[in-house]
Amino acid sequence: MSRSGSTPRRSVLTAALGVAGAAAISTTAASAAGAARPAGARRPEPGRAAVPKGHKAAKVAEYHGWSSGADWKAGTAKGVRVQSKTRPGIVIATPAGSTDYTDPHTGTKATWEYATWTSPVRELSVPATEAIVSWNARTPAGTWIQAELKGTYSDSTSTPWYVMGRWASDDGPSSIRRTSVDDQSDNKSSVWTDTLSVDDPASGLRLVSYRIRLTLHRKPGTTLTPTVWRVGAMGSDVPDRFEVPASEPGLSGGHELTVPSYSQEIHKGQYPEYDNGGEAWCSPTSSQMIIEYWGREPTAEDLAWVNPDYADPQVCHAARATFDYQYDGCGNWPFNAAYAATYRDLQGVVTRLGSLTDAEKLVGAGIPLITSQSFLKTELDGAGYGTAGHLMTVVGFTADGDVIANDPASSGNDAVRHIYKRRQWENIWLRTKRYNTDGKVVSGTGGVCYLYFPAKPTAAQSRVLKELGIR
Template sequence: MPRRPRETTAVPLPPAPRRTVLATALAALATAFGPAASGTVRPPGPGDPSSEGRAATTVGHHAWASAADWRAGTGNGTAPGRRSGLVMERAAGRVPYHDPHSGRTGNWEYATWLSPLHRSAVPAGELIAYWNATTPAGTWLRTEVQGTYTDGTLTPWYTMGIWASGDGDVLRTSVDGQQDGTSSVRTDTVAVGEDTPLRLAAFRMRLTLYRAPGSRATPVVRRLGVTTSDLPARFEVPATAPGEAADRELTVPAYSQNVHTGRYPQYDNGGEAWCSPASSQMVVEYWGHRPTAADLAWVDPSYDDPQVCHAARATYDHQYEGCGNWPFNAAYAASHPGLQAVVTRLDSLTAAERLVAAGIPVITSQSFHEKELTGAGYGTAGHLMTVTGFTALGDVIVNDPAGRNNRDVRRIYNRREFENVWLRTRRKDAEGRTRSASGGVCYLYWPSRATPAQLAALSAAGVR
């Protein structure tokens, strides 16, 4: 259960920033880029989806992940590597960067990649970007997105993450305070205000890869993706019947976040703040990956499950001051050889069942009062857990890291209650105020050499 809930009251945007803007960092980085590439799409015409006539549930997903995808974009010093990942082939220039969290200032060579303009399947009210990459020592990357509204105007270039696999060069961070009066960035999500009929009709992504001057090292970006959505405001979602994963359970390691309470205050103090890295670590290990002894050398040897501490450090967002940044968790999972990861939304438990039946666990994000999820024993404004199976009657088997210890992590939750607290987009808080809810957000991690059944299940969920 993250200590800082990722929620906002359902009122018009833009919300007040949670913390101060990283103005110094943005100013230092701005010189790395030329004029923003423009891209427009026509405003909606007859027959196009509009704010009054959108589908009841709308989720889209698009990714660039192949050599052909990278070649379709515009590179300045970047090129597809031998294994299809985007790499830095030559420096396009040099730029200073002052890290606002470490206080370090350095000069870095950079190269850029600009995606083609991609038109959303339907206009979207929210956008989540994510990436699969590795950054050797002396390298890091920045991801940005620019949206095109349905009236043809553009958002600013929004920074979605300053990221590195480790923390020896720059400290991984989101950027607060980004908004244009119509949309804003909430840590890892671009959200359009509820007081406007405008939506995001299209978008393009920009990657900037950095390395130490004179180095031959390079970040490698294997996947860059965006999930768009425009879900209805709803407190209840339609019920589904048990599906193809009935009486199926995956053997996923179980880790409690609460055994780590009080550990590493610099990474948000363990306990309720570590649900996301604990869940990510469970699934990373399900696919056969564990940190090496060298990876864990920094962890106090008296601590049990040191790999959860490692995952917390590797997902920590120094601006958000927590480990719950969705794309940072996906990037951590995908930094393991042979794993891919996405942040997306599913529209039903049926979709989750299809994935579990194919052997893919689903890490879900939900919020609820204690009475809304029988047997949980707690309430939360935002919490991650892992769906590992379904009973014969269709109830949901999860690894819930809120368990008191590892033995208490495996839980069975009522199907109807679980699907509602996960898929709804509105809820009432303890004071009766209307709050946002996750709307089916989930992480999916799977092997690059997936089986045909796994590829089919991912495709059915819109992931290719």
């Protein structure tokens, strides 16, 4: 559940930190989270919104990534080279220079060699009110990366280079603490943890293009290097809406994937330094379920630090590996995708989908997904709680089109599998506005999801991913 009084993260999503099982929504937290994007007071008319026959919904989001050898070569390199192995990526060749960095979370000042790669300009097919950068990389101890985005507005002016994350795979003594960067704004847009948002979407101002810059760092005088296999951004302009059109079930006979079931609740009180322990670990718990669905898991060495008395130590490891030291939580979306991609030949992206039909296509191709939603207890039958922001995994659909979800906010692993009503799920996931328990307008999630999939997906999986703009 979102912490009361925390800084608003993003304009259409409250902090995705998890929920306490069977707990009522925190009105204060929900109100604070919604404050980033004030909404009109008009209450929508009740009833079921339906997609008119033959109507095709307008595109509201675009993901574009760079991951192939040709993609990397199309960018501007200063000190990096393309490593053309089975999975192309960029590494440090000859550093472009050195820089000092004082870690705000340890106070340690150190000098780092660096090299940079800058993407070509990407023109957005959906002029955007928001943008989220995600990446796939490996950073050996003594290395780290920084991801930045610079956008061009529809008025022909530009944003500064916004830092979208400083990231390392580990948090050991020779690495920095992975962190988002607060207080970034140019009075037209601002960065809320992991999301660049136009401050006043009602003004009509939009991002129409962007570039991404990656800076790879290493300890001076070494041959260490990060490797980056993928970087991309999702730009979106989701219309303000309390209710979304209903979709019709698209998986004939239903389909369910065999995904491990893990509860965040059994970790309550464990490692409170990582966002107050398991009650807030919905995001890493969901990530770990999908990582293991793909047959990946941490090594014994990775888990050596975890108390051997704790069940499912890999969930504790996932919480530590996704923890954002500035946000003080495990719910940073790109940090979760980056964690998933540290496993062998696994990719992770953050994007937005337009409907449950998109989710059905993924599940039908064997790709489960992690979705972010917020709701009152009365808005999702069978959940038993309300939340200002929560991550779950969509693992299947019933023959009637209802959602089969592994919900980490469950009492134990054997209670994680839930079936939620299609219409309820669709609305709480895709809307951007909702009412809290006090009747105040707060933000909804707008269809955000994490997708984790192999570096070499099957032909059927590639077709579906390509249809959703992921190549």
